[in-house]
Amino acid sequence: MDQLVTTLFNGLSLSSIYLLVALGLSITFGQMGVINMAHGEFVMLGAYTTFCTQELFANFLPEQVGSIYYFAAIVLAFFVTFALGCLLEKLLISKLYGRKIDSLLATWGVSLILQQAVRTIFGAQGVNVNAPSFLKGGLAVKGVTFSYNRIFIIILVAFCLVMVWLLVNRSRYGSRMRATMQNRPMAQCMGINTKKIDCITFGIGSGLAGIAGCSVALLGSVDSTVGQNYIVYSFMTVVLGGAGNLFGTVIGAAIIGFSSIFVENYQSASIARAIVLLIIIIFLQFKPSGLFTVRSRVLDEGV
Amino acid sequence: MKKGLIKKIAVAAAALCFTMTISSCGKAAGTGDEESVTVGLLHSLTGSMAISEKAVSDAEKLAIEEINTAGGVLGKQIKFIEEDGASDPSTFATKAEKLIDQDKVVTVFGCWTSSSRKAVKPVFEDYNALLWYPVQYEGMEASENIVYAGAAPNQQIVPAVEYLIEQGYKKFFLMGSDYVFPRTANMIIEAQVKAAGLEVVGVEYADMEQTDFAAIISKIEAAQPDVILNTLNGSGNVSFFKQMSEKNYTSEDYMTMSFSIAEEEVTAIGPALLTNHLVSWNYYQTTDTAKNKDFVAAYKAKFGENRVTSDPAEAAYINVYLWKAAVEKAGSFDVDKVIEAIESGEISFDAPEGMVTLNGDNHHLAKPVRIGEIRADGLIYEIKSTPAPVEPDPYLTTYDWAVAAGIQPLE
Numbered sequence: 001m002d003q004l005v006t007t008l009f010n011g012l013s014l015s016s017i018y019l020l021v022a023l024g025l026s027i028t029f030g031q032m033g034v035i036n037m038a039h040g041e042f043v044m045l046g047a048y049t050t051f052c053t054q055e056l057f058a059n060f061l062p063e064q065v066g067s068i069y070y071f072a073a074i075v076l077a078f079f080v081t082f083a084l085g086c087l088l089e090k091l092l093i094s095k096l097y098g099r100k101i102d103s104l105l106a107t108w109g110v111s112l113i114l115q116q117a118v119r120t121i122f123g124a125q126g127v128n129v130n131a132p133s134f135l136k137g138g139l140a141v142k143g144v145t146f147s148y149n150r151i152f153i154i155i156l157v158a159f160c161l162v163m164v165w166l167l168v169n170r171s172r173y174g175s176r177m178r179a180t181m182q183n184r185p186m187a188q189c190m191g192i193n194t195k196k197i198d199c200i201t202f203g204i205g206s207g208l209a210g211i212a213g214c215s216v217a218l219l220g221s222v223d224s225t226v227g228q229n230y231i232v233y234s235f236m237t238v239v240l241g242g243a244g245n246l247f248g249t250v251i252g253a254a255i256i257g258f259s260s261i262f263v264e265n266y267q268s269a270s271i272a273r274a275i276v277l278l279i280i281i282i283f284l285q286f287k288p289s290g291l292f293t294v295r296s297r298v299l300d301e302g303v
Numbered sequence: 304m305k306k307g308l309i310k311k312i313a314v315a316a317a318a319l320c321f322t323m324t325i326s327s328c329g330k331a332a333g334t335g336d337e338e339s340v341t342v343g344l345l346h347s348l349t350g351s352m353a354i355s356e357k358a359v360s361d362a363e364k365l366a367i368e369e370i371n372t373a374g375g376v377l378g379k380q381i382k383f384i385e386e387d388g389a390s391d392p393s394t395f396a397t398k399a400e401k402l403i404d405q406d407k408v409v410t411v412f413g414c415w416t417s418s419s420r421k422a423v424k425p426v427f428e429d430y431n432a433l434l435w436y437p438v439q440y441e442g443m444e445a446s447e448n449i450v451y452a453g454a455a456p457n458q459q460i461v462p463a464v465e466y467l468i469e470q471g472y473k474k475f476f477l478m479g480s481d482y483v484f485p486r487t488a489n490m491i492i493e494a495q496v497k498a499a500g501l502e503v504v505g506v507e508y509a510d511m512e513q514t515d516f517a518a519i520i521s522k523i524e525a526a527q528p529d530v531i532l533n534t535l536n537g538s539g540n541v542s543f544f545k546q547m548s549e550k551n552y553t554s555e556d557y558m559t560m561s562f563s564i565a566e567e568e569v570t571a572i573g574p575a576l577l578t579n580h581l582v583s584w585n586y587y588q589t590t591d592t593a594k595n596k597d598f599v600a601a602y603k604a605k606f607g608e609n610r611v612t613s614d615p616a617e618a619a620y621i622n623v624y625l626w627k628a629a630v631e632k633a634g635s636f637d638v639d640k641v642i643e644a645i646e647s648g649e650i651s652f653d654a655p656e657g658m659v660t661l662n663g664d665n666h667h668l669a670k671p672v673r674i675g676e677i678r679a680d681g682l683i684y685e686i687k688s689t690p691a692p693v694e695p696d697p698y699l700t701t702y703d704w705a706v707a708a709g710i711q712p713l714e
Contacts, residue, residue: 003521003525006521006524010515010518010521014515017515116349119349119353124353125355125567125568125570125571126538127571128570128572128573130575131545131549136548136549137548137549137551138550138551140551145550145551147546147549147550148549149549216514218545219514219515219545219546220514220515220538220541220542220545220546221538221540221541221571221572223538225538226514229513230514260515260518261518264519265518265521268481268507269507269508269509269510269513269518270508273510
């Protein structure tokens with residue numbers, strides 16, 4: 001029983017991490033159709049922002065406020081990566097709309113540049129992010145320990161998910177965004193500044209990656225390659241769920257996260273990875289466009 | 304107009320190529336002149352291995368500088384050409400060939416990972432050149448053309464397991480990254496533990512890029528080991544120890560003995576998560592010898608007060624001095640004569656870790672073994688050491704249990 005609860009919690013936790021990384025991608029890749037290979041590097045930059053905030057707080061502020069640094073880091077990470085995302089969109093991606101392979105290569109180049117830049121500034125060994133004191137340790141309930149980190153990440157993901165849903169489906173900006181993505185010329189005719197929409201949308205997707213960076217910094221190492229560890233899984237999550245569908249991304253993350261943990265309980269980590277990939281391949285044989293598909297003119301045209 | 308421009312560029316490029324060829328010819332001839340001799344340094348300056356290898360390349364430069372100040376080798380100043388292996392075995396092989404064949408260096412100090420060493424080994428053997436390798440490794444190798452200054456398994460892994468058995472640990476859990484070093488190490492550990500009549504309760508390998516250790520930790524919980532033998536490499540260590548701590552586990556719940564965590568790695572993981580955990584090496588920054596005080600002071604003075612010295616850096620430093628000793632014994636830079644000097648078994652050096660002697664038969668070092676404990680200040684303190692240097696035995700032929708288990712190199 002304990003074993004089962006632990007497994008379920010681990011699965012939920014892993015799914016939530018994949019979901020958080022994939023959430024930004026579901027916007028930039030799912031909605032906008034940009035294959036952004038630098039998405040993982042935005043995650044990495046979010047993690048480094050967390051580190052910088054931690055150091056700033058430790059050096060310039062009294063100790064009592066020390067552990068609230070983490071909340072400041074989340075906000076800062078969002079804005080730093082949001083700004084960089086907007087910049088990347090303006091300088092590079094906006095020139096490459098409709099040229100998927102080119103944007104794939106260009107953003108891959110950007111990812112290498114960002115990795116080397118971070119390595120030059122911070123060193124390749126990786127930096128040390130300490131969990132804030134209120135997230136240290138775990139809650140023990142009848143022999144099962146639920147770590148505060150992971151509980152916090154699950155709550156953070158739920159919060160981000162609700163915010164994204166509200167933004168896309170309930171806000172004025174969201175309807176403009178959907179209009180732009182579904183039928184650009186018509187949206188332009190209606191007086192929507194689609195270039196601005198593109199830029200901000202890409203920024204939001206990148207900003208979400210920054211928030212994901214804050215949470216992965218709690219769980220593992222913060223070094224220049226940390227984003228690479230998540231990028232493949234997050235693309236798989238979005239593809240499995242069906243590009244452009246938020247609910248699909250949630251289900252995609254859950255399938256990948258839970259199946260990884262369940263398989264790994266009985267097999268080695270490498271086999272678990274292979275089996276999860278196999279599940280995805282088989283799945284996509286029957287549902288080539290993912291679990292949930294959005295019908296829109298853009299997809300019909302195959303742009 | 305445009306054609307004219309292209310033509311100009313082509314001419315300029317041709318001229319550039321020509322001058323480069325000329326100048327590289329000049330270099331190739333310059334393996335040394337009356338006053339100097341050139342050696343090669345071959346480490347990853349870029350890519351994921353860069354920071355680890357930077358420490359060893361720094362230590363080599365420090366040794367070269369010290370030797371030059373003291374008058375050089377056979378009256379010649381040492382110059383070096385540094386090449387970047389870029390964390391990629393095939394690049395290592397190409398650059399090794401370049402250093403030997405084109406730059407005509409007299410010897411090469413280099414490599415870190417076993418895969419890079421295995422990639423350059425045929426190059427050094429084909430050209431009959433000499434490589435000085437600075438890192439502990441899985442053993443099962445002894446090339447004529449390589450000197451191994453790091454620990455063989457019987458100078459790191461085997462004594463560590465002996466120590467744990469002595470301390471009364473009974474149930475062992477083996478965990479490592481999925482590649483050649485951890486797999487060979489675990490094969491050795493399993494044979495040793497079983498021969499002592501004790502139990503290995505689990506063996507797990509993590510993917511090199513693994514970030515989530517929740518499943519492995521629940522397997523550890525289910526197996527209830529007394530001690531975890533950790534051969535994880537790189538960032539996996541950070542994730543593992545962070546995720547152990549979030550379950551409130553400390554060394555009191557699960558003791559770990561790690562084989563790839565030295566001072567540099569402790570800083571990156573965070574000393575708080577590692578306090579009281581065990582490691583096994585031949586050298587620590589805190590090792591109490593007069594030579595080490597000088598070495599640490601010189602290293603910090605040259606590279607910065609916040610830098611730490613570690614076992615691989617110290618071994619790299621030793622390598623340069625051993626090469627000097629071998630050259631002086633041979634009275635020549637000629638590789639055959641230097642190898643002959645090495646094989647006399649009389650080359651030794653009073654190193655920061657203590658006296659080390661180069662074994663003429665297998666090109667490894669006899670060196671002391673130290674079990675260390677990580678403390679809150681991020682340094683490692685010796686808790687037990689061997690009274691005398693341990694003779695290297697890369698194939699474990701002097702251990703009955705290893706012979707009985709038929710341990711073979713994984714290729």
